[in-house]
Amino acid sequence: MAGPPNSGKSTLLNALVQRDAAIVSDIAGTTRDVIEVAVAIDAMAFIFTDTAGVRSNSDDVIENIGIERAHNAFAAADILLWLGDEGEAPKHPNCIEVETKSDISARQKNRPRHFGFRVKVERGFRC
Ligand SMILES: Nc1nc2c(ncn2[C@@H]2O[C@H](COP(=O)(O)OP(=O)(O)O)[C@@H](O)[C@H]2O)c(=O)[nH]1
Ligand SMILES: [Mg+2]
Numbered sequence: 001m002a003g004p005p006n007s008g009k010s011t012l013l014n015a016l017v018q019r020d021a022a023i024v025s026d027i028a029g030t031t032r033d034v035i036e037v038a039v040a041i042d043a044m045a046f047i048f049t050d051t052a053g054v055r056s057n058s059d060d061v062i063e064n065i066g067i068e069r070a071h072n073a074f075a076a077a078d079i080l081l082w083l084g085d086e087g088e089a090p091k092h093p094n095c096i097e098v099e100t101k102s103d104i105s106a107r108q109k110n111r112p113r114h115f116g117f118r119v120k121v122e123r124g125f126r127c
Pocket of ligand 1: 006026031101103104
């Protein structure tokens with residue numbers, strides 16, 4: 001999971017692994033550590049990795065360490081799920097852009113619509 005703070009990374013991770021593995025809040029910078037959760041989906045093994053939201057203007061020393069660790073996790077990932085603005089993903093050979101919070105309109109979110117994969121994790125999980 002990669003994206004800016006509050007893009008819904010931890011919410012999506014929890015939905016995919018079906019437990020509250022990561023803390024969800026609307027406070028930017030909540031996730032700092034890299035959180036890895038191993039699950040089997042349809043008999044296929046996955047490790048989902050939640051990361052700190054990437055932003056360049058944090059004064060918080062610990063959050064900045066988390067952001068550095070996030071970049072290391074992106075480099076190590078087989079697949080990068082980018083939950084930020086379209087076209088803004090870090091360079092990765094297997095990147096899937098995901099529009100989160102698809103229950104909220106693009107205008108309200110103040111960001112362009114994605115034309116790929118859309119999710120809403122409001123109550124339960126829908127694609
Ligand atoms: N309406 C709506 N809110 C969401 C959705 N996914 C996450 N949120 C909310 O967005 C905020 C940030 O979510 P979080 O998963 O902590 O984002 P993260 O910082 O990227 O890990 C929280 O208040 C979530 O409840 C969604 O699909 N729809
Ligand atoms: Mg988070």
